[in-house]
Amino acid sequence: MSAALQSLIGSVRRSAPDLVDEWEATAWVESFGWTDERIRHAFGLNDTRALGRHIFELRDRRKTMRQEARAFVRRAWRMPLLAGAYSRTLVYALPWLVMFAIEAVWPDAFGTRPEMAGPISVAVMISLISTGGYVQAIARKGSFYLGMNQIVLARHVGLLLCRGGVITTMILALSGFAAGEYFDVFGSTAARLVATAYFVMLSMLWLACAMVSLVQPRWRVPVIYLGGGAVFLVARAVFHSSTLTAHTLALIGSVVIAAVVTVEAFRGSRQRDTRTERVVLPRTPVLLHSLLPHFVYGIAYFTFLFADRLSAGSALPLVSGLPFGITPDYKRGIDLAFLVFLLVAGGVECCNLAIMRAWRRDAKTAVAGAAVFVDRLNHRRRLSLAIIVGLFVVLSVTAAVIAGRVSFLIPGSSITFAAGCFGYALFAIGLLDALLLFSVNRPGEVLRALLPALLLNLAGGYAFSHIAGANYAVAGLVFGAALFAVRARQGVTSALRRPDFAYAWA
Amino acid sequence: MMAFLLDLARVVWIVTLIAVIVWAPAALLTRRWLPPLAAILEQLVVTLAIVTVAISLLSPAHLLNPFMLGAAYLAWPARGLVFMHRRTLTADAIALSRRLTLATAVKLERAGTLTTTLRSLPPAPQSIEAQRASLMRAMTSPGALVVIMSVVVLVVPKLAATLAFVRLATPAAYAELLTAQRLFVGDLGWHRPDVAADITTALSVVSSISAAHLVRLLTPLAPAIVLLVMAAVLRLMTASRGPAVAAALVAAVIGAGSVPTLAGATAALLLMLTTFFLHQAIRRRERIGVAATAGILFALTAPMLTTAGNAPFGVALIVAGVVWIAERRFQFARPPVRTASATAVALLALAVVVPRSASASYVEYDAAARQVLRIAGEFPKFKWMVAAPVEEWVLSYGRGWHLNLHQFVEEVGPRTNDPGFRLPYHVDELFVFVETRPFATYATEPADVPFKTLIDPVYRHYRSPAGRASLQFAAYKISEQLLRQTPSSVYYEDGRLKIYRFQLR
Structure with missing residues (x-):
């Protein structure tokens, strides 16, 4: 690559670090006084557009993305709104955490x-x-x-x-x-x-x-x-x-x-x-019509979270003499996994908020339909998913270590805990996509993902717990969450394919 | 009196449930209040098949509960709907629910109160009134009246002997109850379907009446259902009322004193249904699947067809055949039917007036059965045990533990004199059933008993009067001694039966 070409590429990059497409690069090349004739003579390319395309394709995508990711995380942490979003979920995790602590100190406190x-x-x-x-x-x-x-x-x-x-x-x-x-x-x-x-x-x-x-x-x-x-x-x-x-x-x-x-x-x-x-x-019908998907989502969400417990609780052996009851090993394992989920759920909320804020900001400065715009959105989503998975791994390992030290997890509950963490992690991944879909005003897509997953969770958990044993109810959670993650991803992929349309729709 | 009324309420509830389960889908599918008889019979076969398959699959998998059974029952019509509207069903359901929700909201918003909203609903369409009138006409026709009277004659004496008495009439009934209890609990595993037990279990789940009461009350009701189905089948196959009316009359008069079994009645019912649908399939090429289903169900129950309780139906069918041949031979139609009807009503009235009693062969005091059910209702599940004859095992199955009285005597008897002896059972309460006047299973003891029977522990300890008396005496001695040594009390005593309650925890 000649020095002149490198100098030109550097000038274009400095002037426009976030190139939208090849046309923008072409425009910048022309603005620096380069004509078709000069380009043919100096670089052997046909015209300015060919050079623009070349510059656009040459941009260091990985470097740009890394910089972008750093900026995204930096901006995200600065946002006080994120703290508010996390605290909203943390409010529900805290009592759970306190209950665990009390049970560890005073085992019969809730007996x-x-x-x-x-x-x-x-x-x-x-x-x-x-x-x-x-x-x-x-x-x-x-x-x-x-x-x-x-x-x-x-x-x-x-x-x-x-x-x-x-x-x-x-x-x-x-x-x-x-x-x-x-x-x-x-x-x-x-x-x-x-x-x-x-x-x-x-x-x-x-x-x-x-x-x-x-x-x-x-x-x-x-x-x-x-x-x-x-x-x-x-x-x-x-x-x-x-x-x-x-x-x-x-x-x-x-x-x-x-x-x-x-x-x-x-x-x-x-x-x-x-x-x-x-x-x-x-008007009541208008209110009902607008809230119905959210209403159904609220019911389905909580049903999904508790479906495995309901199945496990109803599968007690008859000789126990109890009509409903969750065995201690299952309860400990799944409760701890649920605590991890509650702590991660705040992170999911934050990621969604950060993605949407970045989306809105980008939409003001860049062309919403451009390829780079789609790339950025997808990249932020992937980054958020990585953060969620990482957070889940870190928190679940921490929880397992602490629970192991205080003998909270017994062998039977460890397996339930591991399976529960896996299921809830999948659910958290799906939840991020679901929140994105809600943010772009596509609640129908969320229900299309959640309702079949709920059905699978209920049916699978019920069948497994009654046929194989109460502890196998967690299988329903894993299968249901996997289906939810897959279907929610399909919905988000479809929405992100046309981000301009999704943005306008939202 | 209270027990009698409670039993009466149970009977009404069972009959209502059976009627609704069979009638509702037929009425929905045909969109008529009074569906054609053939549609009702078809629904009966479908329901029996669904129940048999559902119980046979759900019970061993420990998935038997009202919701799963309801889902299995509704799956059949739902399958039809899905098949008919394969693609548009979800979209239609969403659109319909949305429309309904919005319409309700608008209605509530405009009407204000529930009363005004209800008033604004459209009146019932004329067709419903017409169908109701047609139903009344059908029910009050002479032929229908004779059949209804026959049912009354057949059922009343049997029910009268059962209402307010908890014990079962025969050892066979205990066997049927045990199968139903094991199906209910899911202990039977994968097994050959037992249609009668499946029906009992399903009804027990849906009606929330314990299987013990269901077997007791269904046994006298089952012949009535067979009689009704027989009359309907004869009416449809012969296209004449004469044979149906004659058969109903004969079955009622002969069968009033017989002791039916659930399995036998189910076999008779399925034979009638199979015959009818085979006739339909061969003559009209209709309902071939239903005929095959009825045939399979009948094959499962066929060995029970020859029970003594089915004899009246056999005679009734022969009489029906004679009447039908006579009708065709002599070409008479309505007038003889009316005359026969009037005669029948008179005969039936006479039959009702004459007191009859079902000749049962009881194997325990009614108080024993009643007290077991009372204990089962009063104490937490599996926290108690009864030491009693084998019949109490059946009654307490799935709710508490049971110890054979002779085992109790053998285990505890030799050790009661040991200082510091404690009853070795891991339950909260132990109830020992002792007959202070041993129950006599036979009016007269059989003079000749085969050796095979003699070595049977059930015969030796409970059926043989001498064996039973000596066992009860031993149990009485042990219990009286334990009464002084262990925290205990007398739970029940009526001069013939004494129940000791030992608190172990």
Whole structure:
């Protein structure tokens, strides 16, 4: 390569480090005074376009990408928004982490009567599943109106959805209790009453938390959990109550605190709302139509997370005498894997946020349909996936080491933990793609990925746990998560193929 | 009285469930309140086949529960829907659900309250009213009335002997119950399908009535179903009411005092269905698959066809054949049917008035069976054990542990005098069933008993009056001694049966 050509390429690169296509390179070449005639004479190429193409193809892609990646990570960490996004998920991981710590120090802290442990576990899982749709809908619409500084409207729509959630909860509680009585679920009326009461209270708690988490600052949700935890500890340590009594008191305390905090969070919203002159609620059908995919996603998401536990819990051998119960080795393994997932899920949120911000920034400065634009998007996505996988590996190894030292993981639970980590890692990979699809307003694609995966998780987990043994329920999680990751990737690939269109659509 | 009413409610619930399970898909597929008889019979065969296949597959895989059974039941019509709308089904379902959701939202938004919304719904179409009237006409026709009366005559005496009594009528019924219990629990493994036990298990899952009650109540109800199917099949095959009415009448009058078995009644039912659908397949080239299915199911149950309880149906079919030949020979039609109907009603009324009792061969006191079920309902699963005759093993199967009373006597008897003796069982509660007046299995003891029977422990300890009495006496002595040594109490006593409760933990 001649010195003149190298000098010209250097000039072009300095002037335009992010070349969009060969035409831009050609334009830069021409702007430096090079004509077709001069190029033919000096470099033996046909015209300026051929030289432009040559320069564009010669650019050091790997170097550019590495620089870009560094810049992406640097920018990402600077963003205070990412911290907020991570803290939103961390809020749910923290109580889990605290419970592990307490169990390690005080093994019997959460031990309750076996015939009551099953109903309470089911109540927790079903309450999260049944309110999952409302929680998603509240978050979606609430963020939308809060983003427009319409706090009053956010509160009204949130309360409307909460009312729907409460009605649904009551209907489910009554019908569930009736069905339980009919099929003699959980073996006794007392157990069924406890399960129903827990279900109702927990549902209220999740709905209140969804409302509270909309409003800044975000200290209110931890306050609710801390309050509940404090009541539990006082009841257990000071009053020596049974675990069930302490649990119940803590739950009642949490619900009361959540109600108070919700009122506090939206107090003075009229003064803070600078845009809403008159509250006009959106029409119910319009609201339903816009929120339905998010609602279904919320339900499916939580069902997916708990499907393996529900399968494993229902596969107890008959001679145990218990209607529902998760064996300790399975529970320990999968709980630890779930904790790792919760910690990584915050990272997934952050990656999605960073990708979308970079996308928006690029769209302002570059041509959205250009090849380089697609390359950048794909590269950022791959980088995010690598970060997620890396984070999962690091956290799961750390968790395994710590759990091994305190003898938390026994041989049976280690296998479950490893399989659970693998399944949740696949799910986290799919989750990133799902969040990207949500960000470009393609919730339908997410459901197309999640619903078959959920079906596979449920059917596979149920069949494996009942035929091969309760511990094999985790197979459903692995297969379902793999399918979710594959289908979500297909959706994202299709969306990123035309990023300009996806951006305009979003 | 309470037990009687509870049993009555169980019977109503079982009959309703059977009717709905068979009728609903037929009504949906034919879009008629009163589906044609052939469609109902076809649905009966399909349901029996689904139940047999589903239970045979789900039970060994430990996947038997109401949801899985419901899914298996609904899979058949769903398969039809998918086949018909292979490509558009998902899109149609999404569009329909979206339309329904939005329409409901709009309705609620405009109407305001649920009452006004309900008022705004369109009235029932005329065709439904017409079909309802047609159903009433069919049910009140003379022929139908005779068949209904026959069913009443056949069922009432048997049910009267069963309602409010928990024990089963025959040892065969205990065997049927054991199979159903093992299917329910999933202990039977991969096995040759037992259609009667599969039906019992499926009904137990769906109705939430324990298999013990189901076997007891289904046994007298089964002949009624056979009678109804027989009348329907004869009506359709001969295209005449005479043979059906005559057969129903004969089966009712002769069969009122017989003791049926579930397996026998199922075999008779499947024979009727196979005959009908084979006739349809050969004559009209219709429903060949249904005929084959019924044939396979019948082949599975055929060995039970010759049970004593089926004899009245055999006689009834012969009479039906005679009536049909006579009809064709003498060319009479409606008037003799009406006369026969009037006579039948009179005879049936007489049959109802005359008290009848099913000649059962009980093997235990009713209190023993009742108390086992009470213990099973009162105490947590598998935290208790009963030391009792073998029948209690069947009743407690899948809910608690059982120890044969003679084993209890052999294991514990020699050691009760040991100082510091503790009962060696890993359960919370042990219940020992002792008959203070030993139950007499035979009214008169058989004079000649084969050696093979004599060496059977069940005969020696429970059926032979002397064996039973000596076993009960030994058990009584041990229990009374343990009563003083172990934390215990008397759980039940009625002068004939005494149940000791030993708290082991």
